[in-house]
Amino acid sequence: MSSTRFGRVMPSQITNPGDAEEKRYSSHRVDRVTLDSAHHCLAPKRDSSTPRHPQGYALTQRTALHWQYQVLEWAPRIQRRSSDDGVEGKREAGGQAQDSKEYCASDKDIVEVVRTEYVYTRPPPWSDVLPTIHIITPTYSRPVQKAELTRLANTFLHVPNLHWILVEDSQRRTPLVTRLLRETGLNYTHLNVETPRNYKLRGDTRDPRIPRGTMQRNLALRWLRETFNANSSQAGIVYFADDDNTYSLELFEEMRSTRKVSVWPVAFVGGLRYESPKVNAAGKVYGWKTVFDPHRPFAIDMAGFAINLRLILFKPQAYFKLRGVKGGYQESSLLRELVTLNDLEPKAANCTKILVWHTRTEKPVLVNEGKKGFTDPNVEI
Amino acid sequence: MATRMKLKLKTVFVLYFMVSLLGLVYALMQLGQRCDCTEHDLPKDRTISRLRGELHRLQEQMRKSEATKQPQKHAVKPSPPTIFVITPTYSRLVQKAELTRMSQTFLHVPQLHWIVVEDSPHKTPLVSDLLVKSGLAYTHLHMPTAKDRKLQEGDPSWLKPRGVEQRNEGLRWLREDRRAQPGGESQQGVVYFADDDNTYSLQIFEEMRSTQRVSVWPVGLVGGMKYERPVVEGGKVVRFHTGWRPSRPFPMDMAGFAVSLKVVLANPEACFDGEAPMGFLESSFLQGLVTMDELEPKADNCSKGLGSDPAVEV
Numbered sequence: 001m002s003s004t005r006f007g008r009v010m011p012s013q014i015t016n017p018g019d020a021e022e023k024r025y026s027s028h029r030v031d032r033v034t035l036d037s038a039h040h041c042l043a044p045k046r047d048s049s050t051p052r053h054p055q056g057y058a059l060t061q062r063t064a065l066h067w068q069y070q071v072l073e074w075a076p077r078i079q080r081r082s083s084d085d086g087v088e089g090k091r092e093a094g095g096q097a098q099d100s101k102e103y104c105a106s107d108k109d110i111v112e113v114v115r116t117e118y119v120y121t122r123p124p125p126w127s128d129v130l131p132t133i134h135i136i137t138p139t140y141s142r143p144v145q146k147a148e149l150t151r152l153a154n155t156f157l158h159v160p161n162l163h164w165i166l167v168e169d170s171q172r173r174t175p176l177v178t179r180l181l182r183e184t185g186l187n188y189t190h191l192n193v194e195t196p197r198n199y200k201l202r203g204d205t206r207d208p209r210i211p212r213g214t215m216q217r218n219l220a221l222r223w224l225r226e227t228f229n230a231n232s233s234q235a236g237i238v239y240f241a242d243d244d245n246t247y248s249l250e251l252f253e254e255m256r257s258t259r260k261v262s263v264w265p266v267a268f269v270g271g272l273r274y275e276s277p278k279v280n281a282a283g284k285v286y287g288w289k290t291v292f293d294p295h296r297p298f299a300i301d302m303a304g305f306a307i308n309l310r311l312i313l314f315k316p317q318a319y320f321k322l323r324g325v326k327g328g329y330q331e332s333s334l335l336r337e338l339v340t341l342n343d344l345e346p347k348a349a350n351c352t353k354i355l356v357w358h359t360r361t362e363k364p365v366l367v368n369e370g371k372k373g374f375t376d377p378n379v380e381i
Numbered sequence: 382m383a384t385r386m387k388l389k390l391k392t393v394f395v396l397y398f399m400v401s402l403l404g405l406v407y408a409l410m411q412l413g414q415r416c417d418c419t420e421h422d423l424p425k426d427r428t429i430s431r432l433r434g435e436l437h438r439l440q441e442q443m444r445k446s447e448a449t450k451q452p453q454k455h456a457v458k459p460s461p462p463t464i465f466v467i468t469p470t471y472s473r474l475v476q477k478a479e480l481t482r483m484s485q486t487f488l489h490v491p492q493l494h495w496i497v498v499e500d501s502p503h504k505t506p507l508v509s510d511l512l513v514k515s516g517l518a519y520t521h522l523h524m525p526t527a528k529d530r531k532l533q534e535g536d537p538s539w540l541k542p543r544g545v546e547q548r549n550e551g552l553r554w555l556r557e558d559r560r561a562q563p564g565g566e567s568q569q570g571v572v573y574f575a576d577d578d579n580t581y582s583l584q585i586f587e588e589m590r591s592t593q594r595v596s597v598w599p600v601g602l603v604g605g606m607k608y609e610r611p612v613v614e615g616g617k618v619v620r621f622h623t624g625w626r627p628s629r630p631f632p633m634d635m636a637g638f639a640v641s642l643k644v645v646l647a648n649p650e651a652c653f654d655g656e657a658p659m660g661f662l663e664s665s666f667l668q669g670l671v672t673m674d675e676l677e678p679k680a681d682n683c684s685k686g687l688g689s690d691p692a693v694e695v
Contacts, residue, residue: 125439127439130439246481246482357478359478359479381477
């Protein structure tokens with residue numbers, strides 16, 4: 001793979017990783033580096049000969065200089081791609097916000113130095129060969145938000161080549177999330193778009209008719225399409241990870257080999273111990289093992305599939321449907337524009353292992369298991 | 382000359398025809414046979430094996446870097462004090478999910494030893510496998526709760542104290558294990574009781590590492606803006622800010638304090654009293670160990686818990 005694959009991210013807005021940028025980051029760096037928490041884009045300036053483990057990952061095949069160039073190109077660009085305020089004026093019928101394309105000006109005056117010295121002592125691992133996993137997480141402000149995002153960050157820090165796209169359902173990017181993202185040291189993009197009040201959940205928060213997080217996910221898809229060129233060779237996988245689920249690390253390795261769309265079982269959805277795609281002997285998906293409306297085109301939870309980035313870029317019109325989506329059909333509204341049932345790739349040992357749990361901060365409700373139990377009791381959840 | 386030429390031409394044509402026919406027959410015979418596609422597959426296979434090797438290498442590196450951070454008994458140079466986390470757990474639907482995300486958090490904490498005590502008459506394979514795969518330093522114990530002390534289906538969670546026998550078992554193992562160590566009594570360490578349904582930010586583990594006797598900090602409560610915290614004046618804890626029965630000797634949550642290993646070993650009788658009235662579980666343990674003004678406030682004199690971001694969410 002080309003070493004400058006990320007350098008080609010935005011040809012029209014090449015930043016020369018020259019003095020201005022280095023100076024800005026070096027002032028930041030002074031405080032961080034000595035405390036052994038160096039953000040990975042700052043670390044390699046020091047001795048590459050002794051591979052301290054934070055650098056060990058990336059310095060294997062490239063010289064330090066090369067890696068430094070690549071990351072300085074990529075990481076700051078990704079971080080600064082956070083859009084400014086979402087809804088400044090409605091431009092489309094769907095009310096989706098335009099994110100500004102200019103660099104976020106506020107990052108130029110970073111004065112606050114975050115005390116991260118003892119917390120995340122290891123930057124996330126990075127390899128030149130693995131496809132990047134782009135994780136899209138919509139989030140909204142509520143008491144447990146920080147707890148959930150913290151837990152997610154703790155999980156994601158173990159995954160190599162991860163890029164977290166966090167989209168807030170708010171008018172402005174909140175300081176809580178901004179601070180949290182900076183402290184973790186993850187590669188992230190921080191976006192926001194506020195769901196207009198018509199679409200927000202009213203009254204009963206468990207009303208499934210109004211899909212939550214749709215606008216946020218669509219914004220992230222739009223960002224991906226604007227950032228990555230369909231012709232480039234950057235391999236990527238897109239995964240929609242809600243902030244209240246639990247993910248095992250194995251899941252991310254399973255999804256990395258996605259060619260089009262891969263699927264796997266999810267625990268605690270649909271009133272069952274788990275929902276799963278039905279896989280035949282030839283390793284093809286032919287149906288859905290669910291109780292709740294198994295005849296949906298894609299009877300799968302948001303956390304049960306991943307899409308290859310190429311497919312997203314290749315079909316730029318595919319988005320989640322905003323209006324008129326029946327409960328449980330939101331995933332289908334996107335997937336049916338991308339793949340057919342035949343193209344689905346079953347993962348997790350032909351959909352027999354549970355690698356993701358749709359946990360919420362409440363006890364799971366198993367109304368659909370029935371007396372005899374619908375799901376295979378031998379499958380461990 | 383002409384006939385010979387004609388003959389030659391004819392032979393050429395015949396030969397050409399025969400060769401083509403033979404070729405056609407050969408091709409037809411090959412139809413339906415397994416084709417040898419190694420030429421096509423090779424680059425793909427090569428990429429796959431290269432990627433796999435890369436991934437494997439990365440994982441090895443990660444594991445190695447985690448391992449080197451936890452030199453256990455043979456440390457030559459003084460390593461930071463080990464944090465012993467005692468977690469009682471019991472079988473229920475979300476058990477695996479909760480333990481999984483706990484392990485993902487703990488993997489970030491250097492010098493951590495996870496003591497998992499199952500409420501079960503024997504070790505379950507679910508927990509055993511999870512611990513082995515986690516990559517953490519751990520001890521797997523089990524201790525069933527007596528039937529009359531166990532919560533029944535439908536009981537509210539506060540009806541009976543939970544995890545008492547398991548935490549006590551964890552303490553017992555710890556004391557026994559440390560006594561067997563060379564220079565056991567003088568070992569540095571911190572003991573923390575972490576339930577498997579909470580969220581922990583990495584900050585508290587570093588804050589608690591410097592515990593001399595018992596340290597405390599704010600704890601956030603899920604479901605509301607509430608939090609509990611010690612009130613600190615002049616660097617000492619004077620009382621506790623809590624909504625529920627503040628007259629308890631130590632009105633705080635299990636996740637809100639840590640005890641130094643020295644104190645635990647020096648008081649071998651100190652354990653949790655299952656008969657204590659509701660909410661007094663923590664007090665039953667701490668009462669014999671420390672007085673309120675000996676408590677060490679962490680998290681910026683327990684001010685970090687104000688409003689937005691406590692380090693622990695229960």
